[in-house]
Amino acid sequence: MTRYLELVCPAGNPAALRVAVDAGANSVYCGFRDCTNARNYPGLNFDRQELRAGITYAHARGCRVFVAVNTFPRAGKIETWHRAIDDAAACGADAVILADLGLLDYAMRQHPKLRRHLSVQAAAASALSIRFYMEKFEVSRVVLPRVLAVHEVSNLIGQTGVEAEVFAFGSLGTMVEGRCFLSSYMTGRSPSSDGVCAPAECVSYREEGGGLLSCLGDVMINCFGTDEPAAYPTPCKGRFLVRERPRYIFEEPTGLNVIPLLSDLKASGVTALKIEGRQRGRNYVATVVSAFRGILDALAEGRAPAGTPDVLRTVAEGQRETFGAYAKGWR
Amino acid sequence: MSKLTLGPVQFHWSAAQRLDFYARMADESPISCAYLGEVVCSKRLPWFEKDLTIIAERLQRAGKQVVFSTPALITTDREVSMIASICHAVELIEVNDIACISLLNGKEFVSGPLINAFNEGTLDVLIGMGAVRINAPIELSASAIITLASKSKIEIEVFAFGRQPLAISQRCYHARAHDLHKDNCQFVCGEDLDGMEIAQLNGRPLLTINGTQTLSYGHVTLLSDLANLQANGVTHFRLSPHALDMVEIASVYRAVLDGALDAEEGLVKLRKSTAPIPFINGYLHGRAGMEWLTNPTNE
Numbered sequence: 001m002t003r004y005l006e007l008v009c010p011a012g013n014p015a016a017l018r019v020a021v022d023a024g025a026n027s028v029y030c031g032f033r034d035c036t037n038a039r040n041y042p043g044l045n046f047d048r049q050e051l052r053a054g055i056t057y058a059h060a061r062g063c064r065v066f067v068a069v070n071t072f073p074r075a076g077k078i079e080t081w082h083r084a085i086d087d088a089a090a091c092g093a094d095a096v097i098l099a100d101l102g103l104l105d106y107a108m109r110q111h112p113k114l115r116r117h118l119s120v121q122a123a124a125a126s127a128l129s130i131r132f133y134m135e136k137f138e139v140s141r142v143v144l145p146r147v148l149a150v151h152e153v154s155n156l157i158g159q160t161g162v163e164a165e166v167f168a169f170g171s172l173g174t175m176v177e178g179r180c181f182l183s184s185y186m187t188g189r190s191p192s193s194d195g196v197c198a199p200a201e202c203v204s205y206r207e208e209g210g211g212l213l214s215c216l217g218d219v220m221i222n223c224f225g226t227d228e229p230a231a232y233p234t235p236c237k238g239r240f241l242v243r244e245r246p247r248y249i250f251e252e253p254t255g256l257n258v259i260p261l262l263s264d265l266k267a268s269g270v271t272a273l274k275i276e277g278r279q280r281g282r283n284y285v286a287t288v289v290s291a292f293r294g295i296l297d298a299l300a301e302g303r304a305p306a307g308t309p310d311v312l313r314t315v316a317e318g319q320r321e322t323f324g325a326y327a328k329g330w331r
Numbered sequence: 332m333s334k335l336t337l338g339p340v341q342f343h344w345s346a347a348q349r350l351d352f353y354a355r356m357a358d359e360s361p362i363s364c365a366y367l368g369e370v371v372c373s374k375r376l377p378w379f380e381k382d383l384t385i386i387a388e389r390l391q392r393a394g395k396q397v398v399f400s401t402p403a404l405i406t407t408d409r410e411v412s413m414i415a416s417i418c419h420a421v422e423l424i425e426v427n428d429i430a431c432i433s434l435l436n437g438k439e440f441v442s443g444p445l446i447n448a449f450n451e452g453t454l455d456v457l458i459g460m461g462a463v464r465i466n467a468p469i470e471l472s473a474s475a476i477i478t479l480a481s482k483s484k485i486e487i488e489v490f491a492f493g494r495q496p497l498a499i500s501q502r503c504y505h506a507r508a509h510d511l512h513k514d515n516c517q518f519v520c521g522e523d524l525d526g527m528e529i530a531q532l533n534g535r536p537l538l539t540i541n542g543t544q545t546l547s548y549g550h551v552t553l554l555s556d557l558a559n560l561q562a563n564g565v566t567h568f569r570l571s572p573h574a575l576d577m578v579e580i581a582s583v584y585r586a587v588l589d590g591a592l593d594a595e596e597g598l599v600k601l602r603k604s605t606a607p608i609p610f611i612n613g614y615l616h617g618r619a620g621m622e623w624l625t626n627p628t629n630e
Contacts, residue, residue, distance in 0.1 A: 072449040075471070075478040101429070102452020122429075125501075126406050129430030136460075147501040152406070175498040175545070176404060179445060181470050182538075185497050185547060185620035188613065190470060192447065217619060220531040236498075240537060241530040242508045249504050249529060249540065 004300040005265070006272035008066070008165060009289050012044045012279060017054045019282045021063045024293030028058060029066040029097060030278065031195075036084040037068040038121055039278040040195030052091045064094040070119035071195045072100045072178075082106055089114045095140070098122075099178055104137040117141040117165070121178035121191070127159040134162060141165055143274060146172055150261060154268030163271045168258045169288055169312070170276025173197075174236050174251040182235035187217045198234045205230065259295060259308045266299070284315045333561045334363035335584055336488065338444075338571040339370045339400040339425075341496065342541055343521040346379040352572065353386045357393040359578045361585040362570070364396035366425055368417070370403050370445070372503070372542045373410045374516070387421075400425040403445045403499045403544070423463075432460050439463045444490050444569070445499070449475075451482040464488055464567065469495050472617040473556060480564030487564060491553040492580060493571025494526060494539050494546040495611070495620065504540045516542075524574035537621075547621060549611035552601060554587050555594045556615055576604050 009025035011017035020028045031037025033045040046054060055065045067088035073081040081103055088096050089111045096114060098104050099121035107116055120143040124130045133139045141163040144153060157164050173180065177191070184190030187202040204215045211223045214233040221233035231237060231253030242249045256276070258265065265273070273296075275288050291309045298304075337356060340349065356362060367383055367390075369376040387397045399421045401414050405428045418424055418434045426432055427443040442448050442457050444466040454465060464486035467476045480487045503513040505520040508527060520527075526539035526546055539546040550573075553560070557568065568588070570581055583600050586592035592600075598610070613622030 072447050073452065075450045075475040075482070078450050078452050100447065100449070100453055101456040102450055102454075105456050106452060124430070125404065126411065126428075126430055127408075128405060128411050128433055129428065132430050132433045135433075148406075174502055175500050178447060179403075180498040181620065182497055182545065184470050184614070185495075185538075188617065188619040192468075193449065193470060219537060219621075220533050220535075223532050239532065241532060241534065242527070242540075246532055247508075249508060250500075250502075250545075 004296045005262070005270060006165075007289070007292055007296060008272050008274045010170075010275055010278040010280070010285060011054065011065075012039065012041075012277075012285075014046065014050045014054050016278075016282050016285045017065075018057060019285045020289050021058050021061050023286050023289035025063055025289055027064040027066060027094070027272070028054075029068055029274075030054065031068040031070075032084050032087070034080065034084075035193070035195045036071055036073075036081050038070050038119070038191050038195045039068075040071075041200065041279050044279060048087050048091065051088070051093075055092045059092070065092075066095040066097050066117060067091075067093040068097040068119065069103060070097050070099045070121045072121075072192045073102065074193060078102065082110075085111065085114075097143070101137075104133070104139070108137050115140045117143060119143055119178070120145055120167070123147075123176045123178050125176070127156055130156060130160045130162050134160065141271070143167075145177055146256065147174075147176060150264050150268060153265065153270060157269035164269065165272040165274050166258075166265060166270050167256060167276055168262075168265075168273035168292065170256055170280075171234075172251065172254065172256040172276075173234075180236070183216075186219045186235060198232065203233055257308060257312060259292075259312075262295065262299060280315075287311055287315050333557075333565060333588055334567050335361060335581055335588070336364040336567050336569045337362045337366065337577070337581070338490070338493070338569045339366040339368055340572045341371055341494070341544065341546070342524060342526055342572075342574075343372075343375050343378075343518060344524065344574075345521065346382055348524075349379050350382055350386065352577070354389060355578060356581075357390045357395065360581040362395060362581050364398060364567070365390050366398045366400045366441075366569075368400040368425075370400050370427055370443075371499070371544045372520070373402055373407075373413065375518070375520075375542075376413070378518075396423075397421075398423045398425050398441055400443065401427055401431050403427045403443075403496075404501070405430050406501070435461060437461055441488075442466055444469055444488075445496065448479075451479060454479060454483050454485065458483070458485055466490070466569070469497070469551075470614055470620070473560065473615050474617070476560065476565065476615075477563040486566040488567035488569055489553070489560060489565050490551060491557070491568035491570060492584065493550055493573055494548070495551045495571075495614075496544055496546050497538070497620070498545040500543050500545075503543050504545070505542050508540065547611055549609040549621060549623065550605055551614075552598070552605075552610035552612060552623075553615060554584065554597045554601065556612070557584070557588050557594070558590075561588060579604050 009020040011028040011030040099119040221238035236250040237253040425441040506516040526541040
């Protein structure tokens with residue numbers, strides 16, 4: 001069967017890696033258990049031995065493994081990040097996912113044969129930017145930011161010839177990634193430096209006045225009525241007072257789902273679809289990967305894709321979905 | 332002795348306001364360098380573009396260095412050609428989207444505060460591409476800034492006063508707050524000279540919205556840290572323009588840098604110019620950015 005689109009799936013830990021591979025991932029992505037990757041949450045990620053075993057498992061089943069080293073190294077501590085790249089190469093990873101200019105340069109010089117994918121944390125959102133990374137650092141693939149409409153994705157690929165990976169399902173940030181400091185403004189810890197947005201240890205919920213308050217550090221992110229599902233207090237999904245009116249000024253607590261747009265994305269020249277969610281459990285990975293596998297196989301065989309399976313709605317953030325920036329009018 | 336710079340106006344001020352503002356900064360303020368241009372939304376530039384040359388000449392006559400700042404996010408072809416023509420025409424450019432470097436043809440540039448220059452490896456790459464001055468990303472602590480400064484001889488600039496840029500988006504929050512679409516925004520961002528304040532549901536102020544940009548609510552205030560940073564290699568301190576008495580604010584910063592005014596006395600003076608907006612300095616001390624530490628111990 002011809003591949004319709006490559007399905008790139010999250011592997012938050014070794015068990016999730018095996019689930020994703022078994023459910024039909026073409027590629028999985030993962031990271032080391034430290035601040036070198038943008039999902040540095042307790043209980044997640046891989047040590048060196050686990051990565052080596054995971055890569056063996058995946059390769060035996062025709063699945064590739066990408067290692068995310070996609071935070072920005074701290075001044076004076078850069079060796080930790082260099083070692084992550086060296087170890088990913090030594091373990092047999094198929095690519096490293098990078099965002100920092102210094103790391104792109106290091107990987108290109110030290111491991112010229114290891115594929116470099118540009119992380120969404122680098123936020124390359126223009127042809128100019130994509131060409132810059134292709135020319136200066138010979139990146140093989142760019143993960144496009146979640147701020148582009150479908151016609152823009154199409155234009156970018158047309159103008160640059162880049163191998164593009166786009167987000168298909170999962171959490172959706174509304175800010176340009178890699179350059180959003182809302183989390184560290186409130187907690188001192190950020191995706192860029194620490195690999196965490198809204199770290200769990202800073203999150204608290206409490207009941208007050210008949211509602212459920214969600215807080216991040218000392219900041220009240222939302223207050224839910226009894227009829228509303230309580231969402232995780234991510235700063236850009238908070239409800240705040242704007243012109244004295246409570247509202248979701250940045251984005252509502254919804255999850256991205258592009259299933260109805262898959263044929264448009266294919267037509268625009270996209271190579272790979274990325275499922276977000278290394279921080280989510282095995283059930284999420286199994287559910288989402290299987291659903292996408294089924295739909296992509298149907299499309300590859302020329303069958304009309306069915307609608308979004310109901311089961312995906314149950315795992316979506318806030319149990320609600322959006323096309324995000326892919327649809328016109330989002331801005 | 333470290334220099335004071337005036338960052339680009341982040342907000343949508345009218346052409347007349349800009350002319351008045353820069354005339355006064357040229358004639359009366361102790362700044363050494365001014366960054367001109369639009370960094371947030373390219374739709375705003377046509378409103379004041381024609382005056383940029385006049386403003387630049389005026390500042391240069393007053394002995395100030397002029398740098399042209401470019402947008403934080405470059406996406407459209409129109410933006411690319413606009414920036415390409417600016418890069419061609421002016422002497423020194425501040426890059427705020429990394430892609431802009433490819434339009435410079437090897438020309439020297441300033442790396443702006445919105446470029447992720449977090450470490451010495453990235454500094455080396457930027458210097459190799461022509462950077463002559465690098466702004467520390469706003470999230471960096473004093474110890475990280477000092478490490479960067481110690482590992483390189485390049486000029487290092489730190490954001491030292493004003494509402495701190497925290498995020499940029501393709502979505503316009505000003506338009507959204509007014510129930511308008513970005514393509515028909517009616518330039519409502521121009522109604523808020525220092526941005527639109529947003530608060531937590533309990534009424535406590537939290538952030539400031541400025542079109543597609545999100546900023547801190549409080550003013551970054553680094554008066555107490557100037558001596559340490561200056562002694563450890565920071566060459567430039569950036570003051571971000573607000574609808575405040577910026578001549579007075581620049582004078583206070585200059586006096587503290589020169590040792591002519593004690594930092595504590597400087598804070599008292601600054602408070603008069605900035606009240607009721609709070610001071611913040613958390614990032615510099617490795618804490619949440621929105622915090623204000625009066626006697627920081629943790630660097």
